[in-house]
Amino acid sequence: MSTTLKRVHGYLAEFENVHDLYHAAEHVRDAGYQRWDCHSPFPIHGLDQAMGIQRSKLPWLVFCGGITGTTTAFFLQYITQNVLYPTVVQAKPITAIWAIPAWFPVMFELTILFSAFTTLFGLLALIGLPRFNHPIFASKRFAKFSDDTFFVCIEARDPKFSQEGTKAFLEKIGGKHVELVEDDI
Amino acid sequence: MSHHVTFKDLPEGGEKFDPAKASGLITPLLGLGLLGLVGSIYFFITKPAEFAYSWLFAFFFCFTFVVGGCFWILLHNASNSSWGVVIRRLFENLANLVPVVFVLSLPLFLIPSVKDSLYEWMVHHHHAIEHVKEAAAHGDSHLKGGAAIKEALHHAGHHTLSAKFGYLNISQHFQPVAFSWNTRFILYFLVLWYIARTLRNKSLQQEVDGDIKHTISARNFSCQWLLPFGLTATFAALDWIMTIDYNWFSTMWGVYIFAGCAWSSMSIMILLVTYLRSLGYLQKVVSDEHYHLMGKLLFAFTVFWAYIAFSQYFLIWYANITEETRWYLTRNTGGWRWVSILLVLGHFVAPFVLLLSQTRKKKPFVVCMVGIWILLMHMLDIYWNVIPERGPSLGLGVVAPGAWVGDVVAVVTVTSLTAYAFLRSLGKYSLYPWRDPRLLESVNVVN
Numbered sequence: 001m002s003t004t005l006k007r008v009h010g011y012l013a014e015f016e017n018v019h020d021l022y023h024a025a026e027h028v029r030d031a032g033y034q035r036w037d038c039h040s041p042f043p044i045h046g047l048d049q050a051m052g053i054q055r056s057k058l059p060w061l062v063f064c065g066g067i068t069g070t071t072t073a074f075f076l077q078y079i080t081q082n083v084l085y086p087t088v089v090q091a092k093p094i095t096a097i098w099a100i101p102a103w104f105p106v107m108f109e110l111t112i113l114f115s116a117f118t119t120l121f122g123l124l125a126l127i128g129l130p131r132f133n134h135p136i137f138a139s140k141r142f143a144k145f146s147d148d149t150f151f152v153c154i155e156a157r158d159p160k161f162s163q164e165g166t167k168a169f170l171e172k173i174g175g176k177h178v179e180l181v182e183d184d185i
Numbered sequence: 186m187s188h189h190v191t192f193k194d195l196p197e198g199g200e201k202f203d204p205a206k207a208s209g210l211i212t213p214l215l216g217l218g219l220l221g222l223v224g225s226i227y228f229f230i231t232k233p234a235e236f237a238y239s240w241l242f243a244f245f246f247c248f249t250f251v252v253g254g255c256f257w258i259l260l261h262n263a264s265n266s267s268w269g270v271v272i273r274r275l276f277e278n279l280a281n282l283v284p285v286v287f288v289l290s291l292p293l294f295l296i297p298s299v300k301d302s303l304y305e306w307m308v309h310h311h312h313a314i315e316h317v318k319e320a321a322a323h324g325d326s327h328l329k330g331g332a333a334i335k336e337a338l339h340h341a342g343h344h345t346l347s348a349k350f351g352y353l354n355i356s357q358h359f360q361p362v363a364f365s366w367n368t369r370f371i372l373y374f375l376v377l378w379y380i381a382r383t384l385r386n387k388s389l390q391q392e393v394d395g396d397i398k399h400t401i402s403a404r405n406f407s408c409q410w411l412l413p414f415g416l417t418a419t420f421a422a423l424d425w426i427m428t429i430d431y432n433w434f435s436t437m438w439g440v441y442i443f444a445g446c447a448w449s450s451m452s453i454m455i456l457l458v459t460y461l462r463s464l465g466y467l468q469k470v471v472s473d474e475h476y477h478l479m480g481k482l483l484f485a486f487t488v489f490w491a492y493i494a495f496s497q498y499f500l501i502w503y504a505n506i507t508e509e510t511r512w513y514l515t516r517n518t519g520g521w522r523w524v525s526i527l528l529v530l531g532h533f534v535a536p537f538v539l540l541l542s543q544t545r546k547k548k549p550f551v552v553c554m555v556g557i558w559i560l561l562m563h564m565l566d567i568y569w570n571v572i573p574e575r576g577p578s579l580g581l582g583v584v585a586p587g588a589w590v591g592d593v594v595a596v597v598t599v600t601s602l603t604a605y606a607f608l609r610s611l612g613k614y615s616l617y618p619w620r621d622p623r624l625l626e627s628v629n630v631v632n
Contacts, residue, residue: 090505101502
């Protein structure tokens, strides 16, 4: 008998195949849950729509990152070659921005570099990685998510979550072994 | 999610386009084309030299669509792509406009004065040939045939032309050169016509027997003919436009033109699909997903064109070799400078920004608006490649005064007639290959 204080992570329900998971996802979406997720051994086409997931904000971050790269490269070259240390090379113009063709390669490369960095670090920030552990691993059955079982987990921090209601709901939409996942604090 | 389309939803025998339904567009096009033809004949008589450039510009503008059409069917087959099956027939029809474009190119091939005002090197060759004939008549020539012409060019001070004689020459009745400008002129059309016809025939044959072997043989054929196609597109552009200034050379320029071909023909396809859908065709087979896919390819070729265009400019700008920079000097001074800047912004920046977002690429209206813009920019691109040579070559200043009227007449004529022939040709076969084994895969594509 343990007296350790535990935190409820949410309800975990099992599904046997893609078909069941897909329709369960549609039900959860239509019931208005916000904090929940599907777990499957492989990607499932169309699950995004079934879950009602909005487009990621990452492209906007990457766009801003790319623009920052372009302007950084532009000013880096403009300031060094026009303001601080103007140098005439092969009689090419150095006045104002008409030397810009020579700067394009660096502008291009920094755009790519900054975009790539924003993509990687933006993605990690948005999905909350890296982290050492996840409460869902407290469930013993969950290990099968990488083998042959499909899961839906509705988290306790969802505003619509309730101890009885959510469990009954998951059972109603066909979830097997509905389990309350609790994690050590 | 939308309903999953099955064979039960699609009509047996595909959908046939009835040109009568599109008479609102076809009849005005024919009228405009015929009217323009009268105007063109007038200009060919009154201003032959200036109008030669107008006609070359207009003809080449339409030629790029045919090249693009050939490219897309070759690529669809060679890459074994399934999403494009529903629009493949339209591209096949676009590629099969080769004979129409050939007829429209005939003034460039048949009228000597047109060729002479466009291609200065031909004039020098004519002089050299005259010189050789005279020498032969006096019996004081030690060389014969091509070698004699080459020698004559050298003596006349045209060292570049003498050095380029192996490629740049014209056949004459007394001195046939197998690999001449004239032979190649015909060869280009033959290659494109062969590609377009073979691939459409395979596709049509499949509608008769439904055999998968046609898909496989089309794939094999496409893999083999991509290389000849690439050479044809490159050298056709070289022969017709680059040799206007025979001193200039750029190995990237063929790719540059090709990028424009693929880009603009994809825009044509987007607009055509939208037009056909507005008439009630292709309702079940084309979805927003196809617009997204076509939009992605438009975006890809926007970037590709910019990459090639900049690389070419950059190499020439950096190396600063007289023969090469002249081409850009013409286009970067006077009024042409603003056209060059407009091309950078309109040909690259605007479509790039507009097509960047996935949401916008999935909206047919937005993609169509961008498509129209792209066609205008492609026209400007070809104009910018051909026309700046006219004033200096003909000794009429930077811009030949009043010649723009001829440009408008030529482009309206050639485009209207080609578009008329294209729309008429759509009615012959089903609008999509209805027995292709991957039709449903293409119809239900999600990306």
